[in-house]
Structure formats: structure tokens, C-alpha cells
Amino acid sequence: xxxxxxxEVSTGRVRSIGTPAVRTEGLWKxxxxxxxxxxxVRDVTLTIEQGExxxxxxxxxxxxxTLLNMVGGLTRPSEGGIWIDGIDVTSLSERDLARLxxxxxxxxxxxxxxxxxxxxxxxxxxxxxxxDVPAEERRKRxxxxxxxxxxxxxxxxxxxxxSGGQQQRVAVARAxxxxxxxxxxxxxxANLDTATSxxxxxxxxxxxxxxxxxxxxxxxxxRLMDRARxxxxxxxxxxxxxxxxx
Amino acid sequence: xxxxxxxxxxxxLRNLRRHKRRSLLSGSAMVLAMALLVFSRTIAEGGHEExxxxxxxxxxxxxxxxxxxFRTRRTLDYRLSPEARAAVRDALGSEILxxxxxxxxxxxxxxxxxxxxAAALPALIVGIDPEAERVFSALDEKLEEGRWLEPDDRLRxxxxxxxxxxxxxxxGSRFVLTAQDAAGDITGQMVRVAGTFRSGxxxxxxxxxxxxxxxxQEWLGVPGAATSEALLLRNSRDVxxxxxxxEASLADWEGDASxxxxxxxxxxxxxxxRMDDWADYVFHIMLFVIAAxxxxxxxxxxVMYRTREFGVLRALGLERGEVGRVVFIEGMILTAxxxxxxxxxxxxxxxGFFRNGLDFSxxxxxxxxxxxxxxxxxxxxxxxxxxxxxxxxxxxVIGSLASVYPAWRAxxxxxxxxxxxxx
Numbered sequence: 001x002x003x004x005x006x007x008e009v010s011t012g013r014v015r016s017i018g019t020p021a022v023r024t025e026g027l028w029k030x031x032x033x034x035x036x037x038x039x040x041v042r043d044v045t046l047t048i049e050q051g052e053x054x055x056x057x058x059x060x061x062x063x064x065x066t067l068l069n070m071v072g073g074l075t076r077p078s079e080g081g082i083w084i085d086g087i088d089v090t091s092l093s094e095r096d097l098a099r100l101x102x103x104x105x106x107x108x109x110x111x112x113x114x115x116x117x118x119x120x121x122x123x124x125x126x127x128x129x130x131x132d133v134p135a136e137e138r139r140k141r142x143x144x145x146x147x148x149x150x151x152x153x154x155x156x157x158x159x160x161x162x163s164g165g166q167q168q169r170v171a172v173a174r175a176x177x178x179x180x181x182x183x184x185x186x187x188x189x190a191n192l193d194t195a196t197s198x199x200x201x202x203x204x205x206x207x208x209x210x211x212x213x214x215x216x217x218x219x220x221x222x223r224l225m226d227r228a229r230x231x232x233x234x235x236x237x238x239x240x241x242x243x244x245x246x
Numbered sequence: 247x248x249x250x251x252x253x254x255x256x257x258x259l260r261n262l263r264r265h266k267r268r269s270l271l272s273g274s275a276m277v278l279a280m281a282l283l284v285f286s287r288t289i290a291e292g293g294h295e296e297x298x299x300x301x302x303x304x305x306x307x308x309x310x311x312x313x314x315x316f317r318t319r320r321t322l323d324y325r326l327s328p329e330a331r332a333a334v335r336d337a338l339g340s341e342i343l344x345x346x347x348x349x350x351x352x353x354x355x356x357x358x359x360x361x362x363x364a365a366a367l368p369a370l371i372v373g374i375d376p377e378a379e380r381v382f383s384a385l386d387e388k389l390e391e392g393r394w395l396e397p398d399d400r401l402r403x404x405x406x407x408x409x410x411x412x413x414x415x416x417x418g419s420r421f422v423l424t425a426q427d428a429a430g431d432i433t434g435q436m437v438r439v440a441g442t443f444r445s446g447x448x449x450x451x452x453x454x455x456x457x458x459x460x461x462x463q464e465w466l467g468v469p470g471a472a473t474s475e476a477l478l479l480r481n482s483r484d485v486x487x488x489x490x491x492x493e494a495s496l497a498d499w500e501g502d503a504s505x506x507x508x509x510x511x512x513x514x515x516x517x518x519x520r521m522d523d524w525a526d527y528v529f530h531i532m533l534f535v536i537a538a539x540x541x542x543x544x545x546x547x548x549v550m551y552r553t554r555e556f557g558v559l560r561a562l563g564l565e566r567g568e569v570g571r572v573v574f575i576e577g578m579i580l581t582a583x584x585x586x587x588x589x590x591x592x593x594x595x596x597x598g599f600f601r602n603g604l605d606f607s608x609x610x611x612x613x614x615x616x617x618x619x620x621x622x623x624x625x626x627x628x629x630x631x632x633x634x635x636x637x638x639x640x641x642x643v644i645g646s647l648a649s650v651y652p653a654w655r656a657x658x659x660x661x662x663x664x665x666x667x668x669x
Contacts, residue, residue, distance in 0.1 A: 102563025117260035
């Protein structure tokens with residue numbers, strides 16, 4: 001994999017200086033079933049700079065999750081281009097896409113999606129394990145992060161023994177522990193109560209500020225939209241508004 | 247092992263433990279299949295060894311040395327000369343053969359006629375060395391009346407019970423044997439009945455007579471000659487090496503002496519063993535299918551159930567093939583553990599309950615005869631570790647094949663679609 005510009009590699013963090021975190025150009029995603037054509041994403045051109053805290057907002061079916069999946073390399077676009085940190089995602093092989101996800105992206109899902117057979121700590125350090133980070137460093141990073149997100153002492157619990165809010169905090173830890181360039185979060189607060197949601201949003205905003213990690217959310221949670229510095233509204237797969245609040 | 251390899255192994259092991267009941271149920275199907283396989287193979291092996299042992303003791307041994315044409319033309323023209331017999335005895339003195347040999351027995355076999363005042367009937371007349379034959383043959387155990395031949399006997403005969411009955415002969419009765427001698431003349435020899443036997447094989451009971459080999463040699467004008475030297479081995483699996491060794495030793499006697507295996511000298515028994523083997527193979531295939539179905543079912547169910555989880559693994563950076571490998575490893579672990587348990591269970595059942603034999607006398611209350619062999623209703627199972635390990639290897643192959651499809655299914659999961667999957 002190679003970026004468009006020179007890449008800076010430091011302490012596991014890979015960032016391309018001066019390059020947008022995400023850029024899409026004329027992006028389309030079209031599904032065809034039994035002759036019926038559904039345009040899930042229509043001609044989306046969007047640039048998200050490094051360190052942004054962006055919400056993709058819109059009603060159900062507006063295409064925000066599909067757009068997020070395409071940016072994350074989980075779904076291939078029908079047409080158009082996507083660049084993550086200057087890397088042309090659409091030209092990558094399956095193997096390189098997996099590597100990109102591992103090294104530069106973090107995911108937070110609505111349903112937490114922790115691996116049920118692993119403990120909270122093992123879940124959080126999973127991407128570091130895949131990247132062959134030495135055990136001592138893994139533990140150090142995860143324990144530090146767990147203290148910060150209020151999960152200290154719960155490292156050995158399996159997901160089934162954690163509350164929804166705790167599980168989502170572990171999911172956030174898993175997403176940011178590798179210090180990725182970009183964290184993609186799909187409805188991360190949808191299954192949480194107000195207090196837990198607020199705490200989680202605070203946590204992610206803090207990580208965004210302190211680590212400089214770019215966060216892109218797909219959500220219709222107004223609390224999250226209120227905290228975002230930019231809200232991109234989608235309707236019927238197309239961008240209808242791009243509200244910057246800096 | 248690489249870090250990724252360790253993760254795959256950890257995930258596979260924990261997933262098997264995660265659904266203990268499902269893993270146990272599938273595992274027990276395979277344990278049962280493997281145990282049945284061990285049981286079936288040891289019984290089959292024991293049964294076949296029993297057949298072969300019984301057949302070779304009644305017949306020409308595991309291996310026999312004969313004149314090349316004797317097999318097709320059973321006349322005295324095709325006999326082993328005293329010199330050829332001496333060469334065979336020399337060859338049998340080698341260390342390799344001595345270790346594998348239980349007994350050897352010379353035989354002088356001729357088709358002839360047995361005549362008494364009551365009747366004249368065709369018979370196979372076999373000159374034997376009573377001392378050597380006592381170790382070799384099981385015929386002395388089939389005594390019905392009188393006694394078995396003694397080393398000092400000269401004009402005595404051991405006669406099939408039905409033949410004796412039809413000739414109206416009893417212990418001590420005199421009767422005449424008539425056959426063609428080495429010169430081609432018809433010649434007769436009067437003998438007395440030493441005893442009669444009932445082998446359970448109709449052909450033998452109705453037309454088989456044993457006399458001392460020295461009497462036969464003298465009567466037929468072939469001093470020191472024999473039509474075959476029969477070899478009884480410790481194990482029927484040694485037939486191949488013994489044959490090769492003997493053939494090499496007798497290379498100089500190629501035109502006068504040939505080496506035959508029991509499969510050649512008793513083709514009916516060979517066919518019966520092969521047929522039984524095929525029946526066993528069919529049974530084993532059925533067991534393998536059961537085992538394979540259990541594995542496919544368990545692993546495939548697990549794949550369907552964990553669709554979302556596989557999607558997460560892919561999203562986190564695992565490659566398509568790695569997700570497949572996690573599933574494959576699960577199948578292999580399940581197979582290997584179940585296979586080993588099954589092997590131990592099968593061995594324990596055979597050893598614990600049937601080491602002295604599996605008694606079928608309730609099904610057939612007398613000795614059964616097939617392919618010229620008396621089948622004992624008590625079958626003693628035999629362990630051959632290479633066979634048991636072969637079965638384990640088969641199970642592992644079946645397990646790996648059965649895991650391929652679920653593993654392939656796991657690699658085909660669409661990540662974005664998988665995230666919508668409700669567990």
C-alpha cells in the first residue's frame with residue numbers, strides 16, 4: 001500500500017501529512033434485485049480532514065451506513081473513488097483492504113460486536129495482536145486506555161458479563177487502541193441510555209481532541225450531532241447539507 | 247507459531263468450548279463412529295486371521311513349496327525330489343525364516359481309490375509326517391473314533407468319518423488304497439484304520455485319507471520325495487517377506503521348486519476374505535459418512551450462527567482465508583479429539599469385554615464351513631496398531647474434508663451484510 005503523499009510513521013500511528021483523512025469523488029452504490037434498481041448512495045463527493053469529528057446524519061435508508069461501509073472498505077462502490085489517508089481504496093485487493101482496515105481504521109458498531117469468546121482485555125487488544133505488537137506493550141496500552149475509559153478492573157470479564165455501555169466502551173477501546181487515522185462509528189449510541197450515551201460521546205470527543213483521531217459517525221442521535229463539529233446530512237443517498245461548526 | 251496463528255487457534259478452541267453441548271453431541275457421534283470402527287476392524291481382523299489359520303492348517307500352510315506344475319497337474323510326475331527338499335530345508339534354516347516359522351510339514355499327495363468289501367470310492371490320499379503334522383494341522387483335534395497317526399505307524403490310515411462310514415470301516419478295519427505310482431502303473435496298498443475324523447468340511451470328511459509319508463513314498467516308488475513342503479507362519483502378514491526370502495534362496499531350483507502363498511493355493515478362501523473385506527469397507531464408509539455428517543452439521547451450524555462474528559473479524563483486519571482457517575481448525579480439533587477418544591473407547595471395549603473372544607455360538611450353534619474352512623463361532627479380536635492408526639488417519643482426513651465446506655462458507659460471508667445479521 002502506498003499513499004499519495006509521504007507517510008509519517010510514529011509509535012504505531014500512520015498519518016499522511018496534509019492529506020485528507022477521507023476523500024470521496026462521485027461515489028455511487030447501486031443495488032439491483034429482480035430488475036429493481038436501488039441507489040443507496042448517489043454521487044457523493046466529500047472531503048474529511050485529519051482530526052475532524054464528523055456526523056453523517058439522515059433518516060433511515062438515507063445511505064449513511066452504506067457510505068460508512070464503503071469508506072471502511074467493507075463494501076465496494078459501484079462507481080467513484082475513495083481515498084483514505086491518500087490511499088485509493090477502490091484499487092486495493094481484498095488482502096490490502098484487510099491490511100488497511102487493520103492499520104489505519106477503527107470500527108465501532110451499533111451492536112458493540114465484541115467477540116464473545118474473548119475477555120474485555122483480549123477484545124481491546126485484538127488488532128494489536130494481529131499487528132504482532134509485543135505482549136508487554138499491548139497490555140500497557142490497553143490497561144492505560146481502560147483506566148481512561150473507566151473500565152479498569154473489568155479486563156478479564158467476557159462481553160456477556162458486561163453492561164451495554166461497558167461493552168461499547170470496550171468496542172471504542174478496540175477501535176482506538178491501534179491509534180488509527182480514522183474511526184468509523186455506525187450508530188454507536190443507539191442501544192445505550194442517555195447517561196451512558198453522553199459518557200461515551202464525551203469519551204470519543206476526548207480521544208478525538210487528545211489523540212487527534214478522526215471520527216466519522218453515522219447516526220441520527222441528536223446528542224451526538226450536537227457535539228459534532230461538522231454534520232453532513234444525507235437524504236435518499238445524496239448529500240443535501242454540509243454544516244461546519246468550527 | 248505466528249501471532250495470527252495463535253489467535254486463530256485460540257478463537258477455534260474457545261468457540262468449541264463456547265457451545266459445549268453442541269460440541270459434545272457432535273463429538274460423541276464421532277467418538278461412537280471411531281469406537282465402532284476400532285471394534286469392527288479388530289473383530290474383522292481376528293475373524294480373518296482365524297479363517298486363514300484354520301484354512302492353512304487344513305491345507306497347504308501360509309506358504310508352500312511345490313514343483314511348478316503340481317498346482318495344475320496333481321500327479322507324481324511333478325514332485326519335489328529329495329535334493330529339492332534338502333534345498334528347501336537349507337533355505338528354512340535362515341534366521342529371518344526361523345523367526346517367522348511355527349512348523350513345516352512335508353506332504354505326498356495323490357488322487358486314488360479307497361476300496362473295502364462294501365464299496366470303492368475316490369479319495370485324496372495324503373502321506374504325512376505325523377510328528378510334524380501334529381504341530382501343523384488341526385486335524386488331530388477332529389478325531390471321532392480311534393486315534394491320530396503315530397510316528398511309528400506304517401500301515402495305518404486316518405480316514406474322513408463319512409468316507410469311513412460309506413466304506414463301512416471302523417477302527418482296525420482293513421481296506422485297500424489304489425493309485426498310479428511314479429512309473430505310471432496302478433498299484434495298491436493295504437492299510438488299517440487308525441482313526442476317523444470329522445472336520446466339518448464335507449470334501450474332507452467324504453474323501454480324505456492320511457497315511458504315514460514313508461509308507462506312501464515306498465508304496466508309490468518315490469523314496470524321499472514329497473509333492474509339497476508346507477510352512478505354517480506365526481503371522482499371516484509375514485507371507486510376503488517369507489515368500490520373497492524363500493524365492494531368493496531357491497533361485498537355483500527355479501524349474502523344480504516354486505513358492506506359493508495361501509492366496510494362490512486356496513483361492514476360495516482368498517475370495518471369501520476379500521468379499522468379507524469389502525463388506526467391512528462398506529460398513530466403514532457408512533461410519534465415515536456418519537462422522538462426516540456430524541462434523542459438517544456442527545461446524546456449519548456454528549458458521550451460520552456466527553455470521554456477524556465473522557463479519558467483525560473481517561472488519562477488524564482478518565483476511566478472508568484466515569476466517570476460513572479458524573473454522574477449519576475447529577473442525578480438525580473436534581475431529582482429532584473425538585477420534586482419539588473413540589480409539590481409546592473402542593480399544594477399551596474390545597479389551598475389556600471381548601479379549602477372550604466374541605461368542606457367536608448363540609447365532610450359530612455349531613461350527614460353520616465356508617470356502618473349505620471351518621469357522622469357529624468364537625472370534626478373538628486382533629489389534630494391529632497400524633490398522634488403528636490408519637483408521638484414525640481416515641477419520642482425520644474425513645474430518646478435514648468435512649470442515650472444508652463450512653470453512654469455505656465462512657470465507658464467502660459479505661462483511662457489510664454480516665453486520666446486519668441478528669444472532
